Amino acid sequence: MKRLFPEAKLAIGPAIEEGFYYDFDVKSPFTEEEIARIEEEMAKIIEEDIPFVREEISKKEAENIFLSLGEEYKLELLSDIDDKNVSIYRNGDFVDLCRGPHLPSTGWVKFLKLTSVAGAYWRGDERNKMLQRIYGISFPKKKELKEYLHKLDEAKKRDHRILGTKLNLFMMDDSIGPGLVIWKPEGAVVRGIIEDYWKSIHRKWGYQYIYTPHIARLSLWETSGHTEFYSDNMFQPIDVEGQMYQLKPMNCPFHMAYFRSEKRSYRDLPMRLAELGTVYRYERSGVLHGLLRVRGFTQDDAHIFCTEHNLKDEIIRVLDLTFEIFAAFGFKQFDTFLSTRPEKFAGTVKMWDKATSSLSEALKERNIHFEVDPGEGVFYGPKIDIKVRDTLGRVWQCTTIQVDFNLPERFGLKYSSRDGTIRRPIVIHRAIFGSLERFFGILIEQYAGEFPLWLAPIQVAVLPVSKQFFDYGTSVAKKLEENNIRYYLDKRDEKLGHKIRDAELRKRPYIVIVGEREEKTDSVSVRRHKQGELGTMTQDEFILLLKEKITNKEG
Numbered sequence: 001m002k003r004l005f006p007e008a009k010l011a012i013g014p015a016i017e018e019g020f021y022y023d024f025d026v027k028s029p030f031t032e033e034e035i036a037r038i039e040e041e042m043a044k045i046i047e048e049d050i051p052f053v054r055e056e057i058s059k060k061e062a063e064n065i066f067l068s069l070g071e072e073y074k075l076e077l078l079s080d081i082d083d084k085n086v087s088i089y090r091n092g093d094f095v096d097l098c099r100g101p102h103l104p105s106t107g108w109v110k111f112l113k114l115t116s117v118a119g120a121y122w123r124g125d126e127r128n129k130m131l132q133r134i135y136g137i138s139f140p141k142k143k144e145l146k147e148y149l150h151k152l153d154e155a156k157k158r159d160h161r162i163l164g165t166k167l168n169l170f171m172m173d174d175s176i177g178p179g180l181v182i183w184k185p186e187g188a189v190v191r192g193i194i195e196d197y198w199k200s201i202h203r204k205w206g207y208q209y210i211y212t213p214h215i216a217r218l219s220l221w222e223t224s225g226h227t228e229f230y231s232d233n234m235f236q237p238i239d240v241e242g243q244m245y246q247l248k249p250m251n252c253p254f255h256m257a258y259f260r261s262e263k264r265s266y267r268d269l270p271m272r273l274a275e276l277g278t279v280y281r282y283e284r285s286g287v288l289h290g291l292l293r294v295r296g297f298t299q300d301d302a303h304i305f306c307t308e309h310n311l312k313d314e315i316i317r318v319l320d321l322t323f324e325i326f327a328a329f330g331f332k333q334f335d336t337f338l339s340t341r342p343e344k345f346a347g348t349v350k351m352w353d354k355a356t357s358s359l360s361e362a363l364k365e366r367n368i369h370f371e372v373d374p375g376e377g378v379f380y381g382p383k384i385d386i387k388v389r390d391t392l393g394r395v396w397q398c399t400t401i402q403v404d405f406n407l408p409e410r411f412g413l414k415y416s417s418r419d420g421t422i423r424r425p426i427v428i429h430r431a432i433f434g435s436l437e438r439f440f441g442i443l444i445e446q447y448a449g450e451f452p453l454w455l456a457p458i459q460v461a462v463l464p465v466s467k468q469f470f471d472y473g474t475s476v477a478k479k480l481e482e483n484n485i486r487y488y489l490d491k492r493d494e495k496l497g498h499k500i501r502d503a504e505l506r507k508r509p510y511i512v513i514v515g516e517r518e519e520k521t522d523s524v525s526v527r528r529h530k531q532g533e534l535g536t537m538t539q540d541e542f543i544l545l546l547k548e549k550i551t552n553k554e555g
């Protein structure tokens, strides 16, 4: 950068999870051609194999160096450092303020690629100047770089924000407000299928389904502690006839209130309450991202009220349910984490130890490999987090299973035990997808918009070869409808090739073509998306094939 753009001011440039970036203050955003030139220059520097030399100097000396170089951002960074000495690195003529460590010399960098450019505010604050951020990555082997770039390319093609628009699945726009989603009809079909599946599998696993309101008295949130601990993520309360109400950021207090509303006994436990509950959370507009981070979303929430004695069994049940659900959606690889007691905590050490061992025993009993995150539990109880891996190996945080000693206390929950004594239940909060919006975003990326048959908004596109065969096409469509198969009948007066191309672009799983030959034999010509012609079959054969694949949740 300094060789090509000597006037560019250096801001910060850390290593990140995937590669690195550097922020520069330059007059105008980088063009593609400039990025290519920078990349070439970097390759030269790698070739020159220039050593990185660490120097520890006084802060004052460092200030003199960066003052003479006119690096004002470095001076600002220095002014925030309390230490007397700082480290700088020299690399030929170049010098930077850096903690290190570094490679011995530039020759070690090997294969490098600048991957993207973006605007970024100095120190992430929108009141500051907009800088230009260049992202890049390097690998010791050319093959590794190639594989990474291929993955990046694939990820770009799967971007749910682009596919969501292209496939007409959902929308967000400024007239509604950032982070607020409209599920368009075809997206809503997919959501409906997910919800139906979710409800039926939860019934099977012994959950009761409830609905709760979107707002409640502010005092409910004072009882739950949300006004105290969660207010940063809550919207402002609303005045209703002189009483303050709060838009809900969580469903938990409602489920607590329901449990408290009647006398409970040990016979009622474990009680599993499930809800697809829509919540609203304040997120800074800068962190909103497609469907992955929004302001209004529906959690696939549940609260399990149980005793210390059945805690482990209930956790095992949640784990089994989680993996059954993810398997149905084609996710087979997971990263699991157990977070333990933080410094500040509710309850007693004894309760924590018991609950934590219940969680780890449950994981071990199911042979689930997990990592422990020491001290990373929430103050009210230990938790298990499960991240899913998609087909590109990307990791997505979805499931949380959270033990809670605090809410039962705050809401004064109790039940009469077998021996007649009054006891306090334990609560497990759990969400498997996390939220429907987020999970839908992940699904779109997992399948690149080509949903498996059981989820596809339209399962079959029926294309008559010409107007003459609209009637036969209609009868094929009718039969699909009678068999609960979602279809689209293309009655536009267009060329067949054009209709096929449209259906392919919309990623319809099956295309059936009907013309004279098909009408005569009461059959259809079948094409499978991406696989091509499957040949001619009778209508009954075709429907049987679909039904079997739908029942088995096959691709």
Ligand code: ZN
Residues within 6 Å of the ligand: 250, 251, 252, 303, 429, 430
């Ligand atoms: Zn909860």
